Amino acid sequence: MVLIETSKGVRTLTLNRPDALNAFNRELWGELCHAVEEAKSDNSAKVIVITGSGRAFSAGADLREKMDTNGQDKWTQSPSVGVTQLVDLLVDFPKPIIVAVNGLGVGIGATLCGLADITYMAASARLRCPFSSLGITAEGASTYTFSRLMGHQAASWFLLSAQWMDATQCKDANLALEVFPDESFMANVMERAEQLASMPLASLIETKSLIMAPHKEQLHAANIRETEGLARLSGGPSNIEALQAFAEKRPADFSEIEDNK
């Protein structure tokens, strides 16, 4: 479910579950984590690029898989383990990480942008953090990375409101460094990735390590806090209403729900 290619020092990891818009199920979490670990110790990979196949980048955690039989349990356990582990791996990854958002990104498909050293977006791509509308909370260390990138206000709106941001908005908010036309998207990304990969690996590693030093502890702490927050809300009344509304294809209505702290 992850295609792996290496060229000119650039290791490209392509999420390859296009029929499900590259939504993360147990296998995709596992394969991506494995591919990242492999790239860490392989000197032929100086820079990694994470992208998606087909028209989406990633639709996020696989809601359909979660909803089989017993939604709540799976929700708390398997996918949050997946995201928690991936966040830790990416935060500790020593070489430059480029996230190439080729199409829509939802949930972890959006929050991954905050874990990248550089995010590029295709002009037609757009992102959404649906956490509030699902009665849960944010993940992917986004509660730390997004306010660093976008400022507190844009991060708060994006994480709380469940609204879409298009590629231009993402660039203006510093969540993506550059936006390229869809037609030439991967060519433009690879050009920049190869530029980085032409530099001495020791310099890339040292400089990235210096840039990350003041933030690593906070990133891991955010990951832990978010995992705890997800556990608190998963299976709660708002989460159940959201999942039922999703199954019944109707809008959720949280107005009468008393899961207030």
Next chain:
Amino acid sequence: MVLIETSKGVRTLTLNRPDALNAFNRELWGELCHAVEEAKSDNSAKVIVITGSGRAFSAGADLREKMDTNGQDKWTQSPSVGVTQLVDLLVDFPKPIIVAVNGLGVGIGATLCGLADITYMAASARLRCPFSSLGITAEGASTYTFSRLMGHQAASWFLLSAQWMDATQCKDANLALEVFPDESFMANVMERAEQLASMPLASLIETKSLIMAPHKEQLHAANIRETEGLARLSGGPSNIEALQAFAEKRPADFSEIEDNK
């Protein structure tokens, strides 16, 4: 002095001392703090909006009140207690805070924007931090929030220079998320506030708590440091020259003053 309305989960607190451009005197500090505390424990308020009545948002601490009889004493004591207490309340407020800057904001009328989760500004609104020109220093935790929002350079210029920033500059500097035409300002703000208030309260509270977690301690520490800084400078030679110049309606002249550390 504070109008309180609740509609669709949005609690609006309107500073209502329009004849004094909603400048903060002892009563207004007290009423606003009380209204914020009330909103905290009331589940019918999922989001709060702070705005002003009339043509100003707030002209800041009430200079005329300070200057009755003994300017220095009042300056150090009453208003800084007001601002210090309000900052602590807002930093700890668990639900989304929207600041809707309907007109000019000066001093705490400007620094409140940094304590909001989201600030919206009317097109004709503008902000000023007159602290240097008054021989005092910044408050409202702005010495922490402004450099996080605007970057160190814009924050330094805005806090040190006492220059105005118009609504477009504030938006470009990330101090406001959006600017709306004056005519439709509150309608636009309420639309966004209601969007947030339609989300599960538990998600709003959990996600805001996660976003605030890495910063709460620093925000309270900034509030303490600023209160101490204000106490150091209040009643000093530059502050006295500024207050006298204000009373005598002449420009202050600090060039010969020796309050240099």
Next chain:
Amino acid sequence: MVLIETSKGVRTLTLNRPDALNAFNRELWGELCHAVEEAKSDNSAKVIVITGSGRAFSAGADLREKMDTNGQDKWTQSPSVGVTQLVDLLVDFPKPIIVAVNGLGVGIGATLCGLADITYMAASARLRCPFSSLGITAEGASTYTFSRLMGHQAASWFLLSAQWMDATQCKDANLALEVFPDESFMANVMERAEQLASMPLASLIETKSLIMAPHKEQLHAANIRETEGLARLSGGPSNIEALQAFAEKRPADFSEIEDNK
């Protein structure tokens, strides 16, 4: 090698080694540090402006001086002591620091912008951080300041890629507050510097101290980490290839070098 002028409370320090594009050699480091220390204790200097004479701001550490006889040793010792000391002095400098980038800035000529309270750039000026291309790593506390100013992504690209940024890009990335036409550059800078210098010195010092308080420790820590990183990479295989390529006027080729961690 540093011209010193004071007017209306503004102390201007002009790097004056125009034949070498104001590249830093031992003497220039020493003179600039001395001038900064002098300005610290002199109350006639309320604001300092650092700029360059001739067409460059500063070409960075003097590569030609480093390469005399024994490149590696000098690289690790003298210039890094220079930059390490200058960073500590500027981080602790109590009054507003304006960096006026009149022309090209490379290396420390670029990273100084992150140590300024405010950076202004001439329209034709541009900046480059060549650290990766030299097989070394970033300095000037830029691994902390740049991501605070520009966001993690732009900072990572700028520090890792060795690409140029022009004045408009620097302004859009918050590395400079304003860009002025070359013809009126210093006049515009001085106008703003004098505006700050017309404020009470006690307020300038107190407010700057409050803004710096949450960051001083991290800035000194970054300086130490970067100095250690430079020591690790200086004289390593990539650094030697870069210096040899520079001497032989050919492009460096790092593709076969095994200095990977």
